[in-house]
Amino acid sequence: MKQLSIGIVGAAASVLAATVSFAQQPPVKIGLILPYSGQFADTATQMDNAIKLYVKQHGDSAGGRKIEIIRKDSGGIAPDVAKRLAQELVVRDKVDVLTGLVLTPNALAIADVSAEAKKFTVIMNAATSIITTKSPYMARVSVTTPMLNESLGSWAAKAGGTKRVFSMVSDFGPGIDAEEGFMRAYKEAGGQIVGSVRFPVANPDFAAFVQRAKDSNPDGIFAWVPGGVQPAAIGKALNERGIDPKKMKVMGQDALASDEALASQGDLALGIITVANYDHNLANKLNRAFVAAYSADYKRNPDFFSIGGWDGMHLIYEVLKKTGGKTDGEAMIGAAKGMKWDSPRGPMSIDPETRDVIEDVYIRRVEKVAGKLVNVEFDTIRSVKDPVKARMK
Amino acid sequence: MLGSMAGILFDGFAYGMLLFLLSVGLSVTLGMMNFINLSHASFGMLGGYVTVTLMQQLGWPFLATLPAAFVISALVGMVMERFMFRRMYRATDLDQTLLTIGVVFMSIAGAAYIWGTVQQPVVMPDYLSGSFLVGGVNIARYRLFLIVVALVITLLMIGGLEWTRFGAQIRAAVDNQRMARGLGLDVDRTFSLTFSLGSGLAGLGGALAIAMVGLDPGFAFAYLIYVLIVVSVGGLASIWGSFVAASLLGICDMAGKYYVPQLGSFLIYLMMVGILMWRPVGLFGKR
Numbered sequence: 001m002k003q004l005s006i007g008i009v010g011a012a013a014s015v016l017a018a019t020v021s022f023a024q025q026p027p028v029k030i031g032l033i034l035p036y037s038g039q040f041a042d043t044a045t046q047m048d049n050a051i052k053l054y055v056k057q058h059g060d061s062a063g064g065r066k067i068e069i070i071r072k073d074s075g076g077i078a079p080d081v082a083k084r085l086a087q088e089l090v091v092r093d094k095v096d097v098l099t100g101l102v103l104t105p106n107a108l109a110i111a112d113v114s115a116e117a118k119k120f121t122v123i124m125n126a127a128t129s130i131i132t133t134k135s136p137y138m139a140r141v142s143v144t145t146p147m148l149n150e151s152l153g154s155w156a157a158k159a160g161g162t163k164r165v166f167s168m169v170s171d172f173g174p175g176i177d178a179e180e181g182f183m184r185a186y187k188e189a190g191g192q193i194v195g196s197v198r199f200p201v202a203n204p205d206f207a208a209f210v211q212r213a214k215d216s217n218p219d220g221i222f223a224w225v226p227g228g229v230q231p232a233a234i235g236k237a238l239n240e241r242g243i244d245p246k247k248m249k250v251m252g253q254d255a256l257a258s259d260e261a262l263a264s265q266g267d268l269a270l271g272i273i274t275v276a277n278y279d280h281n282l283a284n285k286l287n288r289a290f291v292a293a294y295s296a297d298y299k300r301n302p303d304f305f306s307i308g309g310w311d312g313m314h315l316i317y318e319v320l321k322k323t324g325g326k327t328d329g330e331a332m333i334g335a336a337k338g339m340k341w342d343s344p345r346g347p348m349s350i351d352p353e354t355r356d357v358i359e360d361v362y363i364r365r366v367e368k369v370a371g372k373l374v375n376v377e378f379d380t381i382r383s384v385k386d387p388v389k390a391r392m393k
Numbered sequence: 394m395l396g397s398m399a400g401i402l403f404d405g406f407a408y409g410m411l412l413f414l415l416s417v418g419l420s421v422t423l424g425m426m427n428f429i430n431l432s433h434a435s436f437g438m439l440g441g442y443v444t445v446t447l448m449q450q451l452g453w454p455f456l457a458t459l460p461a462a463f464v465i466s467a468l469v470g471m472v473m474e475r476f477m478f479r480r481m482y483r484a485t486d487l488d489q490t491l492l493t494i495g496v497v498f499m500s501i502a503g504a505a506y507i508w509g510t511v512q513q514p515v516v517m518p519d520y521l522s523g524s525f526l527v528g529g530v531n532i533a534r535y536r537l538f539l540i541v542v543a544l545v546i547t548l549l550m551i552g553g554l555e556w557t558r559f560g561a562q563i564r565a566a567v568d569n570q571r572m573a574r575g576l577g578l579d580v581d582r583t584f585s586l587t588f589s590l591g592s593g594l595a596g597l598g599g600a601l602a603i604a605m606v607g608l609d610p611g612f613a614f615a616y617l618i619y620v621l622i623v624v625s626v627g628g629l630a631s632i633w634g635s636f637v638a639a640s641l642l643g644i645c646d647m648a649g650k651y652y653v654p655q656l657g658s659f660l661i662y663l664m665m666v667g668i669l670m671w672r673p674v675g676l677f678g679k680r
Contacts, residue, residue, distance in 0.1 A: 037502075039611045042510035171657060199650070200658035202615065204606045205411070207404040207533075208650035215397065229512045229607025236605065240524050240533035263514030264607065268522070300511070 027066035028320060028327055031089030033100040033110065038076035039228065043102045043305045047124060049298045050309035057293070058313075063320030070095060079109035086110040090117045096327035097122065099312055102305065104128040104173055111135040118329035120319070120336070124312035125305055128177060129388035132356050137329040139336045139355045141311040141348075142304070143277040144386045145174055146181040148253050149224075151361045151381050152275035153185030159363075159379060160273070162220035162249050164194045166213040169224040171198035178224040178253060181387075186222075194218050201226070206237035214241050220249035227255035232264035235272070245271035245366070254279070254304055257366050262373040269373060272366045277359055278307040278345040281374045287344035311343050315350070347383075354389045399530045401651050402644060407536030409643020410543035413636055414601050416620035417546060418594030424629040425567045426587055428482060429489040433595050433620060435500035438612040440466045440596025441603040442504060445513040455518055455604075462600035463593040470592020474585050482584070497613050504610040512609040521604075535604060542601060543636075546594070550632045563587050567630075622665050628678025638676055 032051070034044035051069070060067050070093050072085040082101075089095045090113060098114055099122040101107040107126035111134030114121040123131060123140040127148075132138045156162050165186060169175035175198065183193055195216040199209050213221055221243070225234055231252075238250060245268075254276035255261070262269050280291045280301040290310065294302045302310075315336060320327070322335040338352040348359040361384045364375035415437055422430040440462035447453040447461055473496075481489050517535060524533040554560035565573040566583040574580050599612070606616070623642060627634030642661055649660035668676065 037505075039615075041505060041611075042512070042609065045510045197654045198657075199654065203658065204616070204619070205404075205408045205647070207408070208401065208647050209654065211397065211400060211404070212651060212654065228611075229609055232512075232515070232607055233605065236522070236535075239522065240536070241531060242524060260512045260514060264512075264516060266516050 025065050025325065027068040028062070028097065028325070029093060029095040030067060030069045030097045030099060030316065031086065031093065031095035032069050032071045033074050033082055033085050033089075033098065033106065034071070035076050035102055035106075036071070036073040040076055040102060043125070043227065044073075046300075046303050046305040047100070047102065047309035050294065050302055050306035051313050053294055053297060054310055054313040054317075056297075058317060062317040063323060063325035065320065065325040067317075072100075074103075074106050077103050077105050079105040082106035083109040083113060086113040090119060096120070097316055097332070099316065100124055101126045104131065107131045108134060111138065114138055120316075120327070120329050120332035122312045122315055124308040128173060129356075129386050132354060133389070133392075136355075137333045139315065139333065139350050140357050141315055141350075142308040143357060143359065143361075144388065145177040145253075146388050147384050147386050148275045148277065148361060149178045149181035150185035150387050151384060152222075152251060152253070152363065153182040153191075154189040155275070155363050155379065155381070156182075156220060156222070156249070156251055157186050157189035157191035160220070160249060160251070162191060162218075164192050164218045165220040165222050165251075166194055166216050166218040167196040167222045168209050168213060169196075169198055169222075170201050170203075170226060170230075172201050174226065175201075175224050179222075182222050182224075203230070204233070206234045207240065210234070210237045210241045210243065214243060218248075220251060223250065223252045223256060225252075225256065227258055231256045231258060231261035235261060235265040235269055239265075239268045245269065245273075247271075249273060251275075257364070257375050258303060259301055262366065266373070267368070269366045270368065274364055274366075274375060276304060276362055276364060276375070276377075278304045279362065279364060279375045279377065281364075281376065282345065282362070284344070284346065286342060290344040307343065307345050311341075311345070311348065314341060314343070315339065351385060354386065356386045356389060358383055358385050360384065397651075399528075401648050403530060403532060404536065405644030405647030406640055407533070407539050407643070408647055409640040410539045411602055411605060412619055412623050412643055413543050413639035414539065414546070414598035415595075415616055416598070416623040416635055416639065417550065417632065418591040418596075418598060419620050419624050420627065420630070420632055420635040421591035421594060422588055424624055424631065424635070425563065426482075426584065426591070427567070427629070428478065428588075429486050429493060430478075430591070431490060431493040431617060432496035432500065432613075433591075434599075434615075434617040435497050435613040436466045436470055436592045436595035437599030437602065437616065437620075438500060438504060438608070438610070439469060440599035441608040441612060442508055442513070443596065444600040444603065445515060445608060446508075448516070449514070455521070459597060459600055463597040466596020466599075467589040467593030470595075471585055471589035473592075474588040478588065479581070479584070497617070500613050501610045504613075508610070510610060512607050513603070515603045515608060517604050539601060539605075546597075547632060547636050554632070559583075559586070619661075622661065624675075626665055626668050626675055628672075628675030630679060631675070631677040634675060634677030 036044045074082045102125040104126045115135035121138045127145045169179040251273045257274045319335040340349040346360045361381045362377040363379035364377045367376045419433040443462040444458040447458040566580045627638030
């Protein structure tokens with residue numbers, strides 16, 4: 001009897017101790033830096049929606065610790081602001097993880113903070129190759145621009161069957177990366193670039209550039225513009241010049257055929273070919289469930305920003321589970337290396353050497369399915385790694 | 394070669410007319426009333442959202458939404474003039490700038506709150522999309538439509554200001570307020586109507602522009618710089634000046650981008666600097 005009661009007391013005490021230690025564990029603080037205002041505000045909306053959805057579905061604790069998200073607005077391309085916000089998050093708010101980061105300049109700016117404060121950092125979108133080399137505590141769950149555009153370049157020359165391509169890109173970092181990636185792979189695969197042009201980032205009218213493209217008589221056009229209002233504008237300019245994507249191959253990266261661009265262009269967009277690491281139209285079970293839950297809550301479809309937010313949260317949660325709630329930078333990045341999971345976008349993993357993402361890349365075409373314009377993937381390139389880092393070795 | 398040059402001229406002129414339609418309202422409020430109205434492009438954005446909402450939610454045809462964009466922007470302009478801008482007519486340029494730039498920020502946040510940060514779909518009817526060939530020159534239907542609308546508005550504005558009673562009242566009230574009051578003109582009412590005319594024109598310009606440039610809450614800032622360039626190069630208080638400046642800038646910008654794309658968007662600023670150094674009051678400016 002006595003033994004039994006001691007046993008009960010002991011059990012009660014250990015339960016109590018466990019609750020106490022759980023209660024005493026401070027929450028894991030996540031500093032989320034996104035451009036909530038300004039030109040890129042919509043990217044933050046889409047990404048944050050997915051983050052909220054992830055927390056809603058998976059609860060607000062992981063690895064035995066509560067999760068607390070602190071949101072900061074970097075307001076567009078502003079590396080100085082992003083760096084200041086990251087410093088404040090680390091020093092004042094004592095965050096354990098830095099994440100978000102839609103834009104490359106902002107991601108590069110906070111790399112120092114990540115490296116010096118030894119904070120686990122998850123890049124949810126920014127897609128320039130070198131970012132993850134700037135801090136040993138960084139991992140990326142989105143994609144890199146060369147992964148997409150080099151895949152597209154070799155596809156265009158081989159399976160795509162084009163011989164002469166004209167390239168037109170926005171004249172800033174990501175656009176130039178895309179141009180270089182596409183051209184390199186296209187030429188390596190035996191294609192010829194018949195002309196190229198870089199237009200200003202803020203460019204209301206594409207007529208002159210499209211005319212130049214047409215005059216060089218290509219059999220394919222590669223166009224890269226940032227998301228937002230420009231994909232539809234360039235689509236309409238192509239149509240005005242009588243360039244029909246059903247006859248001439250018009251190729252680009254995901255944003256060129258975003259839902260909004262398709263809605264503005266209507267049937268003119270039929271036939272546009274894009275390369276992407278995610279689309280809400282992907283036909284796997286996880287994605288169907290994700291898209292259904294997302295559109296129920298937010299009345300729109302998720303896009304590649306959303307999937308970045310979703311998988312970024314997934315990585316943070318899984319890392320915390322693996323470390324048992326330990327949050328020092330070494331432990332967290334160690335747990336992240338080599339982690340594999342099934343995402344709505346397909347199978348993906350974190351490369352243990354580069355801490356960058358490895359995933360499938362899809363080639364899609366705009367088609368009409370059941371009266372709606374959607375991107376239908378017709379070719380998949382499996383387990384693509386960032387080609388730039390592969391060459392760095 | 395000649396064909397492509399004619400094509401550049403046509404496209405450039407149409408682009409100029411787009412700039413003109415966006416800025417003609419500003420040559421009324423800033424140019425004639427001398428009010429530093431940086432919120433001009435916000436009214437353009439409002440017109441754009443009116444058009445998109447009527448088309449998407451209520452299924453109106455595009456052409457029918459254009460008068461609505463004008464009227465609603467004009468009414469909002471009138472209300473804001475009555476309660477806010479009227480108090481600032483005598484304020485310094487800096488105060489006017491600060492007030493109207495504040496309105497721009499609020500309009501961006503307001504648009505993001507109501508319509509979301511997403512860009513709006515702008516689907517044109519078939520008869521306004523695509524193009525046809527005339528003597529080897531590619532004529533885009535929507536560009537032709539923009540040119541026609543811009544010419545009609547130019548004629549209406551110049552004729553209306555010159556030959557109607559209301560036009561004469563506006564000119565009187567703007568040129569010499571005290572004298573106009575002394576002659577028994579209701580200057581407050583005239584100013585209120587003039588401001589709402591400018592806002593309405595901004596709304597119409599916005600509604601016409603979105604088919605080419607798209608629409609999201611960033612619109613209020615993205616096109617502010619272009620409309621300011623057009624009005625300052627054309628000269629304040631001159632509708633004709635805005636028209637000439639917009640055509641010139643449009644054609645040069647288009648030609649520059651076609652023949653020397655490396656210059657990019659730099660050319661339009663270079664022209665502005667050059668013209669303003671030669672004529673600080675603008676091409677047709679008087680003061």
